[in-house]
Amino acid sequence: MTDPDSQTIRSSPATMEQALSSLYPSSASPWPVFWVASIAVFLVSMDGTMLFAAFSALRAGFPQATAADLSWVLNAYTVVYAAMLIPSGGLADKHGRKRVFLVGVALFLAASVACGLAVSVEWLVAARALQAMGAALLTPASLSLVLAAFPTNKRAVAVSLWSAVGGLAAAVGPSLGAFVIASLGWQWAFYLNVPLGILAIWRGTTLLTEAKQPTRRRPLDLVGMGLLIIGIGALALSIVQAESPDWSLDELLGIAGLGVASILGFVAWTRIATAPLVDLSLFRNATYRYVNLATLSFGIAFSMMFFAFFFYMKSIWHYSLPLAGLAITPGPLLVTPVAALSGRLASRHGHRPLLVVGCLVYAASGLWFLLVPGTEPAYLTQWLPGALLSGMGVGMVLPSLSGAAVSHLPADHYAVGSAINQAIRQIGSVMGVALTVLLLGSAVLRRGDFDAVYLCHMCLALLTAALCLPVKTRPAVFAKKS
Numbered sequence: 001m002t003d004p005d006s007q008t009i010r011s012s013p014a015t016m017e018q019a020l021s022s023l024y025p026s027s028a029s030p031w032p033v034f035w036v037a038s039i040a041v042f043l044v045s046m047d048g049t050m051l052f053a054a055f056s057a058l059r060a061g062f063p064q065a066t067a068a069d070l071s072w073v074l075n076a077y078t079v080v081y082a083a084m085l086i087p088s089g090g091l092a093d094k095h096g097r098k099r100v101f102l103v104g105v106a107l108f109l110a111a112s113v114a115c116g117l118a119v120s121v122e123w124l125v126a127a128r129a130l131q132a133m134g135a136a137l138l139t140p141a142s143l144s145l146v147l148a149a150f151p152t153n154k155r156a157v158a159v160s161l162w163s164a165v166g167g168l169a170a171a172v173g174p175s176l177g178a179f180v181i182a183s184l185g186w187q188w189a190f191y192l193n194v195p196l197g198i199l200a201i202w203r204g205t206t207l208l209t210e211a212k213q214p215t216r217r218r219p220l221d222l223v224g225m226g227l228l229i230i231g232i233g234a235l236a237l238s239i240v241q242a243e244s245p246d247w248s249l250d251e252l253l254g255i256a257g258l259g260v261a262s263i264l265g266f267v268a269w270t271r272i273a274t275a276p277l278v279d280l281s282l283f284r285n286a287t288y289r290y291v292n293l294a295t296l297s298f299g300i301a302f303s304m305m306f307f308a309f310f311f312y313m314k315s316i317w318h319y320s321l322p323l324a325g326l327a328i329t330p331g332p333l334l335v336t337p338v339a340a341l342s343g344r345l346a347s348r349h350g351h352r353p354l355l356v357v358g359c360l361v362y363a364a365s366g367l368w369f370l371l372v373p374g375t376e377p378a379y380l381t382q383w384l385p386g387a388l389l390s391g392m393g394v395g396m397v398l399p400s401l402s403g404a405a406v407s408h409l410p411a412d413h414y415a416v417g418s419a420i421n422q423a424i425r426q427i428g429s430v431m432g433v434a435l436t437v438l439l440l441g442s443a444v445l446r447r448g449d450f451d452a453v454y455l456c457h458m459c460l461a462l463l464t465a466a467l468c469l470p471v472k473t474r475p476a477v478f479a480k481k482s
Helices: 004-023 029-060 067-095 095-115 121-149 152-184 194-208 222-240 251-271 280-284 286-315 319-328 330-349 352-371 379-406 412-441 447-469 476-481
Strands: none
Touching: 004 121, 004 251, 029 067, 029 095, 029 152, 029 286, 029 319, 067 095, 067 121, 067 222, 067 412, 067 476, 095 121, 095 194, 121 152, 121 412, 152 280, 152 286, 152 319, 152 330, 152 379, 194 222, 194 286, 222 251, 222 412, 280 412, 286 319, 286 352, 286 412, 286 447, 319 330, 319 379, 330 352, 330 379, 352 379, 352 447, 412 447
8 A cells, every 4th residue: 555655755856846946937947957966965065974973983993093093084085175176166167067067976986985995094085085076076066057057036045955955965964874884884874975976977967068168278276286285184183183192292383384384375376376276356355255254164163063963972971873863863954944944035135144143043052062961861851952953053054155155256256166165164174073083082071071162163153153244145126125
């Protein structure tokens, strides 16, 4: 006998697409392009956070590695992803967005298989770096394909939904990863990418068209990429190894100094290079400048929250990995509906109200986690309210940051502008992981060890709210009416 609910579930993607298409009638619906692009973005975003749940499994699988060593399974991905996103945006704009998108998905899948086959930490870190290259190629191409498919007056909704897919995937990654890793092993955190990736390539080959003809080829800024990778990597290394007995204070200060010098060198090089990695002229726009600063601070807070969650569940409440994965689920479930509503509100009133209110909600979740949960498990009364607050905050902030970043960019700067914004978020993620490993990387954790994490969570959320105050993206037609 057929279950009516299951029929509804099976038909829901088509029904959703038809409903959305009816809202924005056109000779060619943009939603098939949206779904293909979103599949790949979902994989990339999910992979960026799924390994938060795998940290303890990786420790068991590679017992000779320290917590700081294993942090590079996460940070190698985010460092390379951040450095490659910006030139990848240029490649997508100049060489064809469909072509770069499909190449990126194929490389991401091949590297995912290599990650699953890894027999050493070094192999896994190298494969993760290769995986990040594929992710970096497909992400800005995906957004530019979506932007080109929608009419101008519907792009705020489209970008919010696109960002919501990434935000949902990043939020669901730890919980889904917990179930997969507990059932099948950490390798399947990577093998899980293969079926959806193949679907994205198959449908993308037939559905996608080039949004524009490839134009003048832009050379890769290898010097800028190298300086950025060295700078971010050195700063992350100096943080995660801060309390390691294997590194002296002088060595760590030297590494941190190298990181700062490399980043300053990157900025200086960008000013004189003929084809720099980052087009600094984009930052002349105050909104774009403040949105990217806000993205950096929120990226740190976001990764700290998820990474600390599994440390707390495993070390303080002694939850099993599947139970911890289930416990994190309610917050992520709010991300997509909140983001969809936020996109509609942003199209009418701009992004600033959503960003400021969302950051305050997110700060409130940090305050809850700081003050309420104790050492004895009491999920419904002590954890669930904070999780729901965090899900609401993420749903309001992450999509709005992405939308505000590209809201007033010229069409030929969509991919590069969004790539810079996404790269800055990844840099924030690297710093968040490094800080969390520093604060919570010891073998034995106590409840008080988490206070610093939640204080950082709150302060970064409030800083993000302050940075969003100068953001101006309200449509002129609504501004005139008020």
